[in-house]
Amino acid sequence: MLVLQAIRENKEAISTALKKRNLDADSLLSQVLQLDEKRRSLQTAMDGTLAQLNSLSKEIGTLYKTGKAQEANLLKEKTTRLKEDSKSMGEELNAVVLQLEEVLYLIPNVPNELVPAGSSEEDNEEVFREGDVPKLLKGALPHWELAKKYDIIDFELGVKITGAGFPVYKGKGAKLQRALITYFLDRNTAAGYTEMQVPHLVNAASGFGTGQLPDKEGQMYHVTADDLYLIPTAEVPVTNIFRDTILNHQDLPVCYTGYTPCFRREAGSYGAHVRGLNRLHQFDKVEIVRVEQPGNSYEALTGMVEHVKGILRELELPYRILRLCGGDLGFTSALTYDFEVFSTAQDRWLEISSVSNFETFQSNRLKLRFKDENGKIQLAHTLNGSSLALPRVLAGILENYQTEEGIRIPKVLVPYTGFDLID
RNA sequence: GGAGGAAUGGCAGAGUGGUCGAAUGCGGCAGUCUUGAAAACUGUUGAGGGUCACACCUCCGGGGGUUCGAAUCCCUCUUCCUCCGCCA
Numbered sequence: 001m002l003v004l005q006a007i008r009e010n011k012e013a014i015s016t017a018l019k020k021r022n023l024d025a026d027s028l029l030s031q032v033l034q035l036d037e038k039r040r041s042l043q044t045a046m047d048g049t050l051a052q053l054n055s056l057s058k059e060i061g062t063l064y065k066t067g068k069a070q071e072a073n074l075l076k077e078k079t080t081r082l083k084e085d086s087k088s089m090g091e092e093l094n095a096v097v098l099q100l101e102e103v104l105y106l107i108p109n110v111p112n113e114l115v116p117a118g119s120s121e122e123d124n125e126e127v128f129r130e131g132d133v134p135k136l137l138k139g140a141l142p143h144w145e146l147a148k149k150y151d152i153i154d155f156e157l158g159v160k161i162t163g164a165g166f167p168v169y170k171g172k173g174a175k176l177q178r179a180l181i182t183y184f185l186d187r188n189t190a191a192g193y194t195e196m197q198v199p200h201l202v203n204a205a206s207g208f209g210t211g212q213l214p215d216k217e218g219q220m221y222h223v224t225a226d227d228l229y230l231i232p233t234a235e236v237p238v239t240n241i242f243r244d245t246i247l248n249h250q251d252l253p254v255c256y257t258g259y260t261p262c263f264r265r266e267a268g269s270y271g272a273h274v275r276g277l278n279r280l281h282q283f284d285k286v287e288i289v290r291v292e293q294p295g296n297s298y299e300a301l302t303g304m305v306e307h308v309k310g311i312l313r314e315l316e317l318p319y320r321i322l323r324l325c326g327g328d329l330g331f332t333s334a335l336t337y338d339f340e341v342f343s344t345a346q347d348r349w350l351e352i353s354s355v356s357n358f359e360t361f362q363s364n365r366l367k368l369r370f371k372d373e374n375g376k377i378q379l380a381h382t383l384n385g386s387s388l389a390l391p392r393v394l395a396g397i398l399e400n401y402q403t404e405e406g407i408r409i410p411k412v413l414v415p416y417t418g419f420d421l422i423d
Numbered sequence: 424g425g426a427g428g429a430a431u432g433g434c435a436g437a438g439u440g441g442u443c444g445a446a447u448g449c450g451g452c453a454g455u456c457u458u459g460a461a462a463a464c465u466g467u468u469g470a471g472g473g474u475c476a477c478a479c480c481u482c483c484g485g486g487g488g489u490u491c492g493a494a495u496c497c498c499u500c501u502u503c504c505u506c507c508g509c510c511a
Contacts, residue, residue, distance in 0.1 A: 043472065047480040054480090057492040061441045064491095076491045083491090246433090246470085248451095375452080377470085 001104050001211075001365040003379070007032050017110045020117045020326030028107050035100040042096060046089040053082045105214055109361040111326050112298075112335035118325030124338070125325065130309070131318030133342055134400050142345045143395040144276030146402060147173065150422050155276070165266070165281030172422045176397075176409070177284065179416035180390055181259050184286040184311065188387055191307050193257035193288050198237035200260055201228040206240040209366040211332035211358075221263050230263035234287035235384045239362060242291060246377060247370040253300060254291040257387065259284065277391035278350065284390040290383045291368065294359070297381035298335075301357045304385045305337050308353050311388060314412045317396050318342040320349065334359045341392060345399035350392040355385030 007014060011029050018025040056079055063072035116125045147153035152173025158166040169177050189195050207213035207229050212220060221230040231237055238258050247254070262285050266274075277283075288307070292300045305321065312319045324336040333356040340349035360379040363369070370380045401408040406423030414420045 040473075043480080047473075050481085051479055053491085058441075060491045065441085072491075079491050375468095 001361065002107055002110065003360055003364050004032070004036060004104070008036070014110050017113075018108070020111045020115055021108060021329065022119055022327055023108065025107055028103055031103050032100065032107075035096055035103065039093065039096045039100060042089060042093045046086055046093060049082055049086040049089065053079060053086065056082070108329075108331040109334050109358065111329055112357070114323065114335055115329060116323065116325045119327035120325075121328050123325040124322040124328055126320055127323050127337070128309075128321040129319070130313065131316065131342075133318045133344055136344050136400075136402065137404060140345045140399070140402055142276065143343075143398040146398045146407065147276065150407065152176070152422060153277070163281070165279070167277070167280065172417070172419065175417055175419075176413070176422070177390060177394065179413050180388075180393060181284060181286060183413055183416050184388055185257060185259055187311050187314075188257035188286065188288055188307075191255075193255040196238055196241070196256050196258040198234060198241075198258055198260065200231055200237075200263075202231055202236050202240065203228055206236055206243070209240045209243045210236050210362050211365060212236060215331045218267055219265050221265060231260060232264050233262050233285060233386075234258040234260040235289060238287060238289045239368075239382055239384065240366065242363075242368045242380075242382075243366045245366075245368055247291070247368075247380065249293065249370055249372050252291060252293050252370055252380065253296065254289075256289045257286060258289075259286045261285075262389075277395040280391055285386055286388060286390075288385050288387045291363075291370075292381045292383060293370065293372070294378070294381050297357050297359065297383060300381075300383055301335065301337075301355065304355045304383065304387075308339055308355060308385060308387050312339065312341070315393070315397070315410045317393070317400060317410075318344075319352070330354075330356065332356075332358050332361050334361065339386075339388075341396040343392075343396055343399050345402070350395060351389075352392045352396070353386040353388050355383070357381065357383045 002014070007029055011033065015024075015026050015029055056075055060072045060075050063069070063075070116123060118124070141149065144153075144155065147155070150172070152170055154168040154170055155164075157168040158164075161168070185195055201223065204213060204227060207220070212229075212232060216232070220232055222228075223230070237260070238256050241256070242254070261282055263282055264280075266279055266281060288304060290300050290304070309321075319339055319341045322338045322340065324330075324333075324338055329336055336354055336356040338351050339353035339355070341352045342348075343350050359381050362382045363379045366382075368380050368382065369377050371377055397410060398407055401410065406421045409417050409420045409422070
């Protein structure tokens with residue numbers, strides 16, 4: 001949620017920046033300002049009435065104490081009208097506050113100046129590329145074929161148990177999956193991130209805190225009996241650790257990492273691009289989350305990008321980094337770098353990480369603040385990134401490391417798997 | 424699941440109808456003293472709205488009610504604790 005004060009002060013600049021998202025937000029922003037003005041005038045009027053009421057009450061108290069009950073009773077009559085007024089003003093005020101909030105929810109984050117204009121993923125800007133694309137044998141297979149050939153992932157079994165998009169990992173496949181999780185967590189904690197284990201279900205307040213609600217309501221599994229949501233990413237529970245929190249500037253930056261399964265309904269997805277591990281309803285991911293002082297957040301973003309690079313380098317996977325264009329940028333993000341691994345057998349890029357700076361968009365909603373060096377309270381910046389998402393990394397490894405003998409395991413993972421070949 | 428008890432500022436903890444945004448202690452911050460630190464002493468120290476700044480308004484787990492007036496009384500929800508039951 002955008003900061004109201006910022007809209008008041010920079011409406012034009014915000015509107016211009018939002019055009020990069022192909023969004024004409026002028027009327028929304030104007031609505032915000034109108035509702036805000038209405039809110040303030042109602043608030044002022046109600047406050048005045050309440051002030052009168054308060055001082056009358058005090059007078060009545062004093063009169064009773066000094067035995068002037070009759071005078072007190074006279075004053076009491078005056079309060080009736082004021083009470084009615086303040087009540088109706090309060091109701092009107094609440095309605096306006098709700099309306100204001102609803103409009104604010106509709107406005108996405110303001111893109112950073114580095115964000116290129118554009119409408120789709122075609123317009124994303126490649127900013128980095130590294131790693132050699134391996135020469136595969138003739139007849140190299142996509143990962144879903146490899147999974148079957150070596151009996152390490154069973155998609156049909158998942159269909160039987162749950163439905164499409166819930167694969168069963170078997171034997172060395174399961175072990176490799178677990179090895180990756182541990183390896184990622186080890187790399188992240190070595191870089192200073194504290195490992196956290198968090199709930200996999202969250203309440204609605206948490207969903208609103210990080211911005212999944214109301215924007216992506218339909219994309220989350222909702223347990224209606226208890227009004228809880230299955231998390232689509234660890235970002236939600238980890239970032240919400242800091243909901244309604246005021247940190248000290250010495251506490252910053254906060255760097256957390258966590259492994260969780262992620263659940264996404266992916267309503268509306270279909271077709272060849274969702275085959276195998278490419279798109280799942282349940283998948284594993286290791287996430288990194290940072291809370292930063294505003295002045296440091298972009299440096300932190302760069303640090304996170306470098307960190308993920310280091311991991312992919314160790315895994316010896318060919319990858320590229322894209323700076324997302326306005327049209328592809330997530331609702332809550334100000335600047336996002338996507339990492340894509342090249343899947344040689346599918347001859348396409350697969351997104352494996354997304355690293356974003358949300359600036360104050362989440363913290364405003366979360367009420368995540370910190371006390372700066374001067375004792376002033378201000379909103380912190382939040383960032384997060386995948387480090388890394390499992391299925392497509394797994395797909396990349398299976399496809400790029402296939403040989404005649406079987407699938408080789410990246411050297412760095414062998415200590416974790418205990419084997420160096422899937423055959 | 425059953426029976427009781429509780430929820431107050433960063434923490435502990437007082438406050439059972441008005442002068443309470445809230446005693447006191449700890450912690451934090453600033454200062455005095457000291458070569459420096461500690462100790463001691465002095466001052467200061469919740470959040471939000473509003474204002475140029477004041478004034479003023481709201482908040483004592485959430486919501487509702489009684490009352491001229493609620494941290495305090497009533498209803499309700501949530502959470503936590505104790506005991507019993509069940510259980511990975």
